[in-house]
Amino acid sequence: MYSSYFQSKRLVSIHILAIQLLLVRSVSSLNLTNAYLHHKCFLNQGNYKPGSKYEKDLNSLISHLSTGNFPDGFEHMSNEEAPPNSVNVIIQCRGDSYGSTCRSCFATAVAELRRRCPRNKGATIWYDQCFLDIGTINSTPRKIDYQNTFSMHNPNNMKGDKESFNKKTRDFLSSLILKADKAEANSTNLLYYAAGEISLGANKLYAMVQCAKDIARCKDCLEWSIRQLSKCCDGKQGARVLGTSCNLRYEIYPFLRT
Template sequence: MFSSYSLSKCLVAFHILAIQLLVGSASSLNLTNEYLHHKCRVNQGKYQSGSEYEKQLNSIIRTIAADRLIDGFIHTSNENDNNSVTIIFQCRGDSYRSKCFPCFATALAGFRKRCPRNKGGIIWYDQCFLDVSIINDHVPRRMNFENTFSMHNPNNARGNTNSFNKKTTDLLYNLIVKADRPDVDGLNFLYYAAGEIRLGKQTLYAMVQCAKDILSCKNCLEWSIRELSKCCDGKQGGRVLSTNC
């Protein structure tokens, strides 16, 4: 038996990035689908070819393929005590509908290549992330501080660093307000926002996003902003990524 949790609005998709920050041209936020990072859950063991676990995993994958991920997010489990498989997958908030499912196929192939026959693992791409586990983290999920990482542009931003950092933080907190709000029908939450501000002759672009099934989007994004200040102060670009926001 399968249980799943997915979005009800096809115009909304949820997150690979907690925070994304770039300084540059308008093309800075154009969609790519580069591999970003992965983590194999070696402590969850490996499965053998033809095993019951492999059958359960392939069954869930077929279910997701049939769904086509129109909503951009899914959290599904087979609820099997002996061979439990849970998959959480989400696309970036500006990559949904027809753009989302191809990223699932890419992420699945990447996971199988980088974590061959591992029962669990996580892989991040620019447009999506895939989380496979033998443990079902029931909805709503709490913040997981283990599966996080950061990236940054090696180049420093021009001008006054303190002013740049303050304007960056202000923009991100404004985006949190936009992300953590009801959508047009007041029932679901968008949990995604992007914006920009002018910095002299340059433009600062930022993006925030949470997964639909986490306990608190606001708290998750505020934590990510604090992490961004540790890794990326004064840098022209930076990201903090997790499986929650």
Template sequence: MHSSYSLSKRLVSIPILAIQLLLIRSVSSLNLTNDYLNHKCLVSEGKYRTGGEYEENLNFLIRQVLTYDYPSGFIHISQGDVPNLVTIILQCRGDSYDSKCLSCFDTALSGLRKRCQRNKGGIVWYDQCFLFITSAKSPPGPRRNDYKNIFSMHNPKNMIEGTESFNKKTRDFLNELMVEANTPNRPNKNMYLYAAGEKRLGAKKLYALVQCAQDILDCKGCLARSIRELPKCCDGKQGARVLGTECNLRYEIYPFLRS
């Protein structure tokens, strides 16, 4: 079964792109694809010269990334000084750590190079990870939430009945997951700032996840803001996502995560 996901114009600071996603073959099968979702070329950061110092720093970091094991599905590393500073931030989905994260990095890097050729900065989102490369100098410590690169996507299919109840229960469930994700001292420390689960809604089940990049200052604030955006983009939709470089959330009425 094929369906299409729609990008919402309400949140987008990124050019709208036509997206066709393979969502699910049957209700019982998982969507374990790693489809391209969206990208943004940071044109204000300019382009780098082939063979120059920026490219050398970029290639050095890529080699470093390829040596990581990704037990927490996250990396934030930098090399060089302005104007040849390079920073790579990679966050993989909570069920795509370890070797799956490295595979997603390969896919994301190839996709970003194709779409933002020689741009010093760019962001690309896939089902299982996002990759953020920038030359901008950032202050030390955790990244502050700036919400500059947020967008939403939704399944064009609507819930047929009980829309208001479905919307409320979905937001309530996402708020529960937000609290869980921000609970310290969880048994698996590598799952900090990530939570996923399922909830029975009458004859259907709701599946959802919330996740923050592990270097941001205010995960709870980021997720709360994303949940508040759902009524603007995705009321009554059978599935929706709000994504950015700081946090993301997703819900569906079918399973889409590895156990």
């Protein structure tokens, strides 16, 4: 028996050098349809053997999820066993990527994670429009993971008053957090997600914030992510901070579906 946790562009080519840069913590943030961003294989959770119960349960969960509709872009499923036999699969799609778009990202992530982390019991992979996490650790709600995060940024700096730009960006992201953290169960809006745009003189600033729907303290996670921007992305034209608990992004060009 499986359990499921619910709370209610352009294509550009990537050179080999660019792919290598994506593996480090701070890399260029590009407007890609669904680019691979990063992955982690968690060796501390061990490996599974071919034909093992873990593999069978993992394949069953993935098969079940593959037929889903992903109406709100999120699923957390488990085989309901205790560690080390626990198998968990979490798929979180970006707030504008749900339904068939989310299902497509899930299929891509599954195939690539199997290739990059073969037979690892624990692993995570991030794409532009989703992340996939598998592992033996199960808790609901999940604790915020501040360790498995990374940042990306546009290589170009904003012209003019950098400090003013940084403050306006932080303030705008903070205002979006207030919208995302309302978590109104009966709302027709996507839970734990907010996006918008503001004018910055001749430019516009576009931004989004989002939390995974099975964490308890969305606001704390996103506020921590905003603080990371000063360490990785000071004055950059675009940046994002990603993890398995929450993520945020801003750019001076539109990068979301309207």
